[in-house]
Amino acid sequence: MAQSTETQKSEAGWVPRTNVGRMVQVGQIVSLEDIFTQGLKINEPEIVDILLPGLKQEVLGIGFVQKQTDAGEKSRFKAIVAVGNGTGFLGVGGAKMRQVRSAIDKATLQAKLNVVPIRRGCGSWECGCGQAHSIPFRVRGKCGSVGIEIIPGPRGLGLVGGETPKTILTLAGVKDCWTRSFGSTSTLGSMAYAVYEALLSTYRIVTPKDWVT
Numbered sequence: 001m002a003q004s005t006e007t008q009k010s011e012a013g014w015v016p017r018t019n020v021g022r023m024v025q026v027g028q029i030v031s032l033e034d035i036f037t038q039g040l041k042i043n044e045p046e047i048v049d050i051l052l053p054g055l056k057q058e059v060l061g062i063g064f065v066q067k068q069t070d071a072g073e074k075s076r077f078k079a080i081v082a083v084g085n086g087t088g089f090l091g092v093g094g095a096k097m098r099q100v101r102s103a104i105d106k107a108t109l110q111a112k113l114n115v116v117p118i119r120r121g122c123g124s125w126e127c128g129c130g131q132a133h134s135i136p137f138r139v140r141g142k143c144g145s146v147g148i149e150i151i152p153g154p155r156g157l158g159l160v161g162g163e164t165p166k167t168i169l170t171l172a173g174v175k176d177c178w179t180r181s182f183g184s185t186s187t188l189g190s191m192a193y194a195v196y197e198a199l200l201s202t203y204r205i206v207t208p209k210d211w212v213t
């Protein structure tokens with residue numbers, strides 16, 4: 001994986017615009033788990049800056065988009081960014097802007113707003129160690145024409161598959177998995193969102209183990 005850089009913090013001098021933001025600032029909410037278990041929404045990136053120190057970011061892709069409008073040709077840079085804390089929180093975001101730098105910055109903010117918990121576990125029948133090195137079961141995601149399947153692997157396997165899935169899984173803190181992708185996997189953004197959606201479903205699917213807790 002490429003060198004991850006730590007995301008820029010923006011909470012200095014922050015004036016929260018939302019209730020959740022105010023509760024985070026005064027310390028009434030001290031973890032992202034609180035936000036998700038109460039069904040609250042993250043509408044300000046500073047919430048993530050405060051609650052997930054050490055969040056890393058990766059630029060997954062940059063493209064150039066041109067569009068004909070009534071006012072003439074409009075060109076923009078498109079950036080796709082993933083953020084993660086390496087222990088189960090992940091976000092993916094995209095943005096189109098006139099400049100590369102501002103596209104990356106805006107995509108990073110979007111990724112922070114999209115941060116979700118990822119359930120990790122050991123869903124590998126060959127392994128069965130019960131530790132959080134992989135995912136608990138096989139998951140699938142789709143975006144546009146791109147599909148991805150993520151399959152739990154035994155400890156020590158590492159990440160097997162394309163660069164984008166591997167980068168995102170690493171940011172989420174998943175170490176051992178096979179990934180299989182389908183469709184036009186070079187489509188900028190689609191692969192990233194497909195992986196994000198697949199990992200999201202680690203929490204959507206309720207397994208019998210959850211019924212007793």
Ligand SMILES: [Zn+2]
Nearest residue numbers: 122127128129
């Ligand atoms: Zn295991």
